Amino acid sequence: MQWLYSHALGGVKVQVPESYLEEAITSLSQDYSDLLIEQEGEDVWSCPECGSEKVESYTSGKIPAFFLFWLIQFPLWPTKKKFTCKQCGARFREEQLREATRT
Secondary structure (H helix, E strand, C coil), X not given: CCCCCCCCCCCCCCCCCHHHHHHHHHXXXXXXXXXXXXXXCCCCCCCXXXXXXXXXXXXXXXXXXHHHHHXXXXXXXXXXXXXXXXXXXXXXXXXXXXXXXXX
């Protein structure tokens, strides 16, 4: 899936034969996140600055990547997953977050 175009193209479309329509609607309307957490476990991150668990991830570099892709039609700009603490506002990389959570 090309993240640069996903919203412009209308997101993800699922196609199923008519005979499976009701089953597909039922399956797509259910929330399986609890089952996934039960099977895979849940990462609980702590802020390296204040210790809060109100940590959210974001991807940096999307805007330059988009413009470079628009200009040369190829995404060469690297994007990086970073985190921010909603309590103290600190920003940090995944390595810093893993180190703080380990200790």
